[in-house]
Amino acid sequence: MEDEEDCPELVPITDITQDEKKIPVTIITGYLGAGKTTLLNYILTEQHNKRIAVIINEFGEGSAVEKSLAISQAGELYEEWLELRNGCLCCSVKDNGLKAIENLMQKKGKFDYILLETTGLADPGAVASMFWVDAELGSDIYLDGIVSVVDAKYALQHIQEEKPEGLINEAARQVALADVLIINKTDLVSEEKLDAVRSAVSFINGFVKILETQRSRVDLMDILDLHAFDSLSGRSLQDKLVTSTGHPHLDKSIVTVTFEVPGSISEENLNLFIQNLLWEKNVINMTGNAMEVIRLKGLVSVTDKPQQVILQGVHELYDLEETQISWQDSNDSRVNRMVFIGRHLDKKILVQLFRSAMKS
Ligand SMILES: Nc1nc2c(ncn2[C@@H]2O[C@H](COP(=O)(O)OP(=O)(O)OP(=O)(O)O)[C@@H](O)[C@H]2O)c(=O)[nH]1
Numbered sequence: 001m002e003d004e005e006d007c008p009e010l011v012p013i014t015d016i017t018q019d020e021k022k023i024p025v026t027i028i029t030g031y032l033g034a035g036k037t038t039l040l041n042y043i044l045t046e047q048h049n050k051r052i053a054v055i056i057n058e059f060g061e062g063s064a065v066e067k068s069l070a071i072s073q074a075g076e077l078y079e080e081w082l083e084l085r086n087g088c089l090c091c092s093v094k095d096n097g098l099k100a101i102e103n104l105m106q107k108k109g110k111f112d113y114i115l116l117e118t119t120g121l122a123d124p125g126a127v128a129s130m131f132w133v134d135a136e137l138g139s140d141i142y143l144d145g146i147v148s149v150v151d152a153k154y155a156l157q158h159i160q161e162e163k164p165e166g167l168i169n170e171a172a173r174q175v176a177l178a179d180v181l182i183i184n185k186t187d188l189v190s191e192e193k194l195d196a197v198r199s200a201v202s203f204i205n206g207f208v209k210i211l212e213t214q215r216s217r218v219d220l221m222d223i224l225d226l227h228a229f230d231s232l233s234g235r236s237l238q239d240k241l242v243t244s245t246g247h248p249h250l251d252k253s254i255v256t257v258t259f260e261v262p263g264s265i266s267e268e269n270l271n272l273f274i275q276n277l278l279w280e281k282n283v284i285n286m287t288g289n290a291m292e293v294i295r296l297k298g299l300v301s302v303t304d305k306p307q308q309v310i311l312q313g314v315h316e317l318y319d320l321e322e323t324q325i326s327w328q329d330s331n332d333s334r335v336n337r338m339v340f341i342g343r344h345l346d347k348k349i350l351v352q353l354f355r356s357a358m359k360s
């Protein structure tokens, strides 16, 4: 009979969702040696009012000992959760962070934020995706944002490095996926160099918020609680679209493309449009290359839906979510606003395809 007390019927579903506080996760990514661990160390030793759980990736063998020394101060590598003086929790792992997060969930209540460092060569998109595919994880935590750290001295070199045909440069990919970008080690470069890094980065990702640091010293407020994936309100996206400058198309590099098309699209056609792009990869540009979308964001008007719908995509995965805002209440008449970050993107073709998907 005890089981019946937990029966879902006894508790209104709305109460469950309101009571369950999901824990935000921020992914810290960036090229080898850019300053990710320095950032996490800084956060772990600063006084702040958050209880942050940090997962540090120790993939690069060389620096592993040095890092753990810095944090544990015991000179030992550890894989268990370690409680620090300022209330934070820390764990270093050798493989992917998923297992560490699962272990961490057993300590629920001891922390209210998770920071996850990916290895320097990791594709943060794959890590981000895991929050969408793992339903069990998804009920406890949510992805708040992706922070990328670049090395001011080597960023240009890393970003511009040519990869063999078909491969995307991972440094550029990390910039493309970032919600916040930290240009670290500014002490090592001239103002001119810093300018060049700044423009290279905004060329790739027209929406990224840029911070410039030494020793990864950031204001926590600038990197936490971004709600980059859940509260992309119609207004903020519109503001972004208005202020963004059109970036010229350049083959072989990652660029940002945005458009706005008034009207509505059926859910079915919207899914087809996205799937052709993300899954089938059969959308071709003028030079015959398949468009490759790394990051996709949108505010769409779906036929027969009174609410605004938010579209979020990272690589092959995407998600359509109805917002609380209905089109009637907002001052906007129905319009679709889309942002694509990726390679071989052609705005004209994307708009044409979207328009024809609206008609059919
Ligand atoms: N000059 C200078 N050095 C820095 C700065 N920030 C970090 N470093 C140094 O850069 C090196 C790499 O920093 P980490 O924080 O370990 O970099 P990481 O991104 O975690 O490196 P991986 O985990 O190997 O990818 C360390 O020796 C740091 O002390 C900075 O602002 N200026």
Ligand SMILES: [Zn+2]
Residues within 6 Å of the ligand: 036, 037, 038, 057, 117
């Ligand atoms: Zn690191």
